[in-house]
Amino acid sequence: MNIVFLDADTIGSDIDLSPFEKLGNITVYGFSTLAEMRERIADADTIVVNKMQVSPYTLEKAAHLKLVCVTATGTNNLDKSYLEQRGIAWRNVAGYSTECVTQHTFALLFYLLEKLPYYDNYVKSEAYVNNTTFTHFTNVFHEIHGMTWGIIGLGAIGQRVAQIASLFGCHVIYYSTSGSHNHEQLERVSFEQLLSQSDIISVHAPLNERTEGLLNRAAFQQMKKSAIFLNLGRGQIVVEQDLADALNAGELQAAGLDVLCEEPMSADNPLKSIKDSGRLLITPHIAWAGVETRRRLMQTIWDQIDAFSFT
Secondary structure, three states: OEEEEOOHHHHOOOOOOHHHHHOOEEEEOOOOOHHHHHHHOOOOOEEEEOOOOEOOOOOOOOOOOOEEEEOOOOOOOEOHHHHHHHOOEEEOOOOOOHHHHHHHHHHHHHHHHOOHHHHHHHHHOOOOOOOOOOOOOOOOOOOOOOOEEEEEOOOHHHHHHHHHHHHOOOEEEEEOOOOOOOOOOOEEOOHHHHHHHOOEEEEOOOOOOOOOOOEOHHHHHHOOOOOEEEEOOOHHHEOHHHHHHHHHOOOOOEEEEOOOOOOOOOOOOHHHHOOOOOOEEEOOOOOOOOHHHHHHHHHHHHHHHHHOOOO
């Protein structure tokens, strides 16, 4: 069996792929263009992709292909109808990143909530040297105990965030983007209620027709000016120009993002001009990227290939 990894750089060079040699002949490419992909999978039985487009164009020469494995949960890059027509199976991986994304959610929050950029710069500037008091109170922050945390998207990650936020003493509310999710222990509210009541809002929803552009100018204007907004879902859920405008107008306190509409970041992204890390923190889609998380992901891919019947 021939297994071809087409964009292995997306899982990190520190992840050992040699165990896949037990399953067949492996060929590893760090990155592929769509044209290169067409040629590279001509003899493949299995391909492993993250962001590569799987379409009639890219699969035209893949006469032997039987299985497509996606090293992610999202499968927007797959033409599933075409795969079904060709009798090609596909697999994705769900649930592997819950702990890591939850951890990163709180990392973003505390960085912004406790004004850590300011206090780090204060000490490093040596303004703290020979100060008259041992504490510096200028940039005040608040406890999250007693705050209302609004969650948009109550899947596995959203539920884990809710669990930990509750342990910190937050009142957790949530908005169901599908309209069908009910949780016995948590308070479900309307979108408008979540926006107006929440001190912290975090997004953990998938991208679909109900969520694309959900966080727009009208939504940001309904938030508290003291609110902290976090997006750990998908970049296209947020209208980035509207978020930039809201931050510049002081319509919310701060925002922390791990996802953008275009990744890597485009040169004309309106958020690029906001240099104040106390108001805006952007990380380069790393919430899922803990070493243990990526190892777990690739173990699942190995298991999926091993369990698949190629006869």
